[in-house]
Amino acid sequence: MSAPVRNATLPGDPPGGRPAVAVWSVGVAVYFVAVIFRTSLGVAGLDAADRFHINASALSTFSILQLLVYAGMQIPVGLLVDRLGTKKVLSIGAVLFTVGQLGFAFSPSYGTALASRALLGCGDAMTFISVLRLGTRWFPARRGPLVAQLAGLVGMAGNLVSTLVLARLLHGIGWTPAFAGSALAGAVVLVLTLLFLKDHPEGQEPEPSPHQGAAYVRRQIAAAWREPGTRLGLWVHFTTQFPAMVFLLLWGLPFLVEAQGLSRATAGELLTLVVLSNMVIGLVYGQVIARHHGARLPLALGTVGATTLLWAVTLAYPGEHAPMWLLVVLCAVLGACGPASMIGFDFARPANPPERQGTASGITNMGGFVASMTTLLAIGVLLDATGDDYTVAFSAVFVLQAVGISQILRLRGRAARRERERLVASRVETVHVPA
Numbered sequence: 001m002s003a004p005v006r007n008a009t010l011p012g013d014p015p016g017g018r019p020a021v022a023v024w025s026v027g028v029a030v031y032f033v034a035v036i037f038r039t040s041l042g043v044a045g046l047d048a049a050d051r052f053h054i055n056a057s058a059l060s061t062f063s064i065l066q067l068l069v070y071a072g073m074q075i076p077v078g079l080l081v082d083r084l085g086t087k088k089v090l091s092i093g094a095v096l097f098t099v100g101q102l103g104f105a106f107s108p109s110y111g112t113a114l115a116s117r118a119l120l121g122c123g124d125a126m127t128f129i130s131v132l133r134l135g136t137r138w139f140p141a142r143r144g145p146l147v148a149q150l151a152g153l154v155g156m157a158g159n160l161v162s163t164l165v166l167a168r169l170l171h172g173i174g175w176t177p178a179f180a181g182s183a184l185a186g187a188v189v190l191v192l193t194l195l196f197l198k199d200h201p202e203g204q205e206p207e208p209s210p211h212q213g214a215a216y217v218r219r220q221i222a223a224a225w226r227e228p229g230t231r232l233g234l235w236v237h238f239t240t241q242f243p244a245m246v247f248l249l250l251w252g253l254p255f256l257v258e259a260q261g262l263s264r265a266t267a268g269e270l271l272t273l274v275v276l277s278n279m280v281i282g283l284v285y286g287q288v289i290a291r292h293h294g295a296r297l298p299l300a301l302g303t304v305g306a307t308t309l310l311w312a313v314t315l316a317y318p319g320e321h322a323p324m325w326l327l328v329v330l331c332a333v334l335g336a337c338g339p340a341s342m343i344g345f346d347f348a349r350p351a352n353p354p355e356r357q358g359t360a361s362g363i364t365n366m367g368g369f370v371a372s373m374t375t376l377l378a379i380g381v382l383l384d385a386t387g388d389d390y391t392v393a394f395s396a397v398f399v400l401q402a403v404g405i406s407q408i409l410r411l412r413g414r415a416a417r418r419e420r421e422r423l424v425a426s427r428v429e430t431v432h433v434p435a
Contacts, residue, residue: 064376075366228418231411234364237344240300274335371400
């Protein structure tokens, strides 16, 4: 007789361990630097307006362009990761975002600065999907949720570096030395990637897949999209990520200062609270999902519900300004949006085989950035149309959340059935040993 081994890994499941942590850390370091560069404009907005002699609309174009490039690159990057491997794509990404940061440091005009941010966005877009792919190649599947949340946590740490370190450098040594000096970090992680990063453990090479130009691209995208888990992952990412992204990237500071009457210093502390909350909640969500896979959807929908409730209470508060305790709670809850968006990848990952993970992650990752870009534009248009009525403008958040929730509820049953079918099929191959 034979008995199934408890907690046995599937055939071909990566072993993890210290070698996996070492290689994954190199990939995450690239993502960490990319996030520093991505968020550097957030602490340099006023300086950029003065340097390039631009108004608020032109300044907001930096953020919108960056999101547009990032979202548009996700599927192409996913295909590149599946075809070329993680090391090559991360190396290209590091070159692009480093050149973009250097270009931004020395840009003499608004046009060249805009082009530099677009180049930076291209490089940045190549990092996160590559890191997710690296995690699936080096760690057992059961570690996937925690590894993904840890990657997101490192990204938020990069946001903190922008806020706490780069801001001081900018006001201490000036624009060009601060941005050019920070670009050195990009050169360092590029060297580390070239020297130490490996796509997969020894003996874990993926099956070679034929690449036949446009036909291959169409097959990869179509196969990933047919999986309900991929589409559910996209809509979870869409619905959960954008409230905090919009708040941190552009409209949080104006809302807190102009609508709530706070000082810039106090508003900055609240934005930092969003980042710190994100880091703490990311660890909690990762541990919970790793132990209880069924908690994915309740956590995602619970985060959306809490965000909706806090925004509604804040915007509808009867006084002239919401009380500080309510703004603190709002920012703490917004910190859950990033970790909740990572749950989208936990639906897409088990729905696709290893050779399609990059493409599926790219599709999923588009969701939140498309929602963020749409909301950034909608809030700006509504503020102009209503004479800076933030209550009306921020109501756009509820519209996109309603759209996302309707799609999540529509797809959840099909995705769950398909995942159960895959699980049953995989158990047939589970390793057996003599009893």
